[in-house]
Amino acid sequence: MGLQSNGMHTLSGTTQVLGIIGYPVRHSLSPLMQNAALNAAGLDYVYLPFSVTPESLGTAVSGMKALGVLGFNVTIPHKTAIISYLDELDESAESAGAVNTVQLRDGRLSGYNTDGDGLVSSLADDLDYVIDRSETIVIIGAGGAARGAVAALCRSGAGRIVIVNRSFNKALELAQEMSLRYPGTTILASLQDDVSDCHLGSASLLVNTTSIGMNGDKIGFINLARLPDSAKIYDMVYSPAETSLLLEAASIGIRGVNGLGMLAAQGELAFKIWTGETPAKGLMKRVLESI
Ligand code: NAP
DSSP states (O other): OOBOTTSOBOOOTTOEEEEEEESSOTTOSHHHHHHHHHHHTTOSEEEEEEEOOGGGHHHHHHHHHHHTOOEEEEOTTOTTGGGGGOSEEOHHHHHHTOOSEEEEETTEEEEEOOHHHHHHHHHHHHHOOOOOTTSEEEEEOOSHHHHHHHHHHHHTTOSEEEEEESSHHHHHHHHHHHHHHOTTSEEEEEEGGGOOHHHHHTEEEEEEOSSTTTTSOOOTTOOGGGSOTTOEEEESOOSSSSOHHHHHHHHTTOEEEETHHHHHHHHHHHHHHHHSSOOOTTHHHHHHHTO
16 A cells, blocks of 8 residues: 555555445545545555445445445445344344444444544543533434434433423433333433423533534524523534524523534444544544535
């Protein structure tokens, strides 16, 4: 392997393959940030996007095995469907009910979910938020992203989590399932239009896991003024960079960040699973910020 003047490495007979499967996959930012980190680490790997239709998922996974790829990321719409093709699931994937990272070793396919732990990592690095058993975290949304987030926050020692959702039953089901899995955390459910001031008033962190904000729309059902001044906000949405939630928070002096750091951190964790090496600190996030 050699480095070209543009910083990319020369592909050779020894180059090993990583990638991402999704449909569509052309929007994915993972090839950019993963290849930058692989090049910086001087690893003879390449990371490629693979557009795989739902009908072709099984064939694609067999192909990955036959070709001996080292591993791959999994994105929409395959995060749940991929599970039936895997040999084993890590706790992160089992609790989230979804896989975003697959490792192929000795012919066996192992599924992981690095999204939730990516959030926890980004909370520390980008928001200086330390998870404390005595504090309350409010999660908005009860979909796939919320599931991974709640599980990872529980594993990281969260004391109390309130799941707020438009469909109350989904929030309740998630709260009940996670309470059984992680009895050390108190998990409550609330309808989005009925969030008690008491929950907001005791929260040290509010995390938006819904897509609200991607089109400039506002989360109208949460009164941020009810949060303590010291509370922090994490918005998983990262486009636009300054979401309406973050703008509203800033207008009343509450600190918040968008989900770009989580996107980078889930990639860093996947990189470590595949290569056994820690990627250059902050590089993936800088690549994302430069786009
Ligand atoms: P999902 O499974 O479809 O869940 C969406 C959730 O948002 C549900 O709880 C849904 O409520 C709620 N919701 C959607 N539109 C709403 C609206 N107009 N009003 C109130 N609630 C609404 O989606 P997901 O996979 O969890 O992803 C959610 C978001 O997280 C996406 O924007 C995704 O890009 C982002 N995300 C970011 C990262 C990152 O690295 N930064 C990683 C993962 C996901 P109902 O249950 O009532 O339908």
